[in-house]
Amino acid sequence: QQPFLSVKDLKVHFSTEDGVVKAVDGLSFDLMRGKTLGIVGESGSGKSVTNLTILGLHNPDSTSVEGSIELDGQELNGAPEKTLEHLRGNKMAMIFQDALASLSPYHTIGAQIGEVYRKHKGASKKEARERAVEMLRRVGIPQPESRVDNYPHEFSGGMRQRAMIAMALVCDPELLIADEPTTALDVTVQAQIMDLLKDLQREFGTAIIFITHDLGVIADIADEVLVMYGGRCVERGTKKEVLSSPRHPYTWGLLSSMPSLDGPVDVPLNPIPGSPPSLLNPPSGCRFHPRCAFAEKVDGNRCAKESPVLEITNGRGSACHLTDEQRTEYLADLTAAK
Numbered sequence: 001q002q003p004f005l006s007v008k009d010l011k012v013h014f015s016t017e018d019g020v021v022k023a024v025d026g027l028s029f030d031l032m033r034g035k036t037l038g039i040v041g042e043s044g045s046g047k048s049v050t051n052l053t054i055l056g057l058h059n060p061d062s063t064s065v066e067g068s069i070e071l072d073g074q075e076l077n078g079a080p081e082k083t084l085e086h087l088r089g090n091k092m093a094m095i096f097q098d099a100l101a102s103l104s105p106y107h108t109i110g111a112q113i114g115e116v117y118r119k120h121k122g123a124s125k126k127e128a129r130e131r132a133v134e135m136l137r138r139v140g141i142p143q144p145e146s147r148v149d150n151y152p153h154e155f156s157g158g159m160r161q162r163a164m165i166a167m168a169l170v171c172d173p174e175l176l177i178a179d180e181p182t183t184a185l186d187v188t189v190q191a192q193i194m195d196l197l198k199d200l201q202r203e204f205g206t207a208i209i210f211i212t213h214d215l216g217v218i219a220d221i222a223d224e225v226l227v228m229y230g231g232r233c234v235e236r237g238t239k240k241e242v243l244s245s246p247r248h249p250y251t252w253g254l255l256s257s258m259p260s261l262d263g264p265v266d267v268p269l270n271p272i273p274g275s276p277p278s279l280l281n282p283p284s285g286c287r288f289h290p291r292c293a294f295a296e297k298v299d300g301n302r303c304a305k306e307s308p309v310l311e312i313t314n315g316r317g318s319a320c321h322l323t324d325e326q327r328t329e330y331l332a333d334l335t336a337a338k
């Protein structure tokens, strides 16, 4: 089976007054139909930029994009804006943290959902309205026949988030990119939205990229996990592999800075010291080395000098100079220290 989305050696660099920001620096991954890839990392790790680039929403004047983005066999990098515009909303769609930013305050919820449908499917006003009602019902808005005429400010935060999902899914896209869509919501609504996405995926076979800084969310929704640091992938694998036997010290840090999950490694709650790297002047060698408690365990200052290669076998791999023996030992120590 061919991957539905295949990203190969993606590099996204921005020109700024201070120099070139290497926001994404050699990222590759595949996503199959109907599956969820969780991309996890701190802010500034390149996760949102990656996905805006897939959608073609970057600024072409200041951004250079290298590498390949193949969606269902079609190359998107360098595709004409008209092609991308057609694909956006129709074949791929995105939901964000802030529904208010994607909904206009001046138009009713129904008009906005209907507009996307009319634009891509050439539907009449009446059909678009019926479709909007159907979508609101599908995402669990009560009394959609009357709610369809509400404005965004008449919806609660959770309902606005549902309306945004309805708008994203109105043309049955095959790829949905969700960028921290539940971060601003309280825990109960967050759980409802996650369930909704899972239901919709089961029903329509949508492939989902779920971007988050929260491994708890990953544990809930992802099939595969990609851990990003400083514009690069540092670890990837199935959810079980990454959460139960994490290989990269950065992933250990992420796991130890979250409340315990059921089952997987349960290490103490403490945030990773230091801050994410500058993408203008990234650290030499391993980009994580200034923050890594294990860099000194690797001989010859290698972590500061030599960039570890990401080797992936059967979808599993990490980019770190530690040996397998070291990794097993340190992870056991971390787990025991709790």
Ligand code: SF4
Pocket (backbone or CB within 6 Å): 248, 249, 250, 286, 287, 288, 289, 290, 292, 293, 294, 295, 298, 303, 308, 319, 320, 321, 322
């Ligand atoms: Fe830490 Fe070195 Fe591994 Fe980077 S390569 S994560 S600095 S041990």
Ligand code: MG
Pocket (backbone or CB within 6 Å): 043, 044, 047, 048, 179
């Ligand atoms: Mg972001």
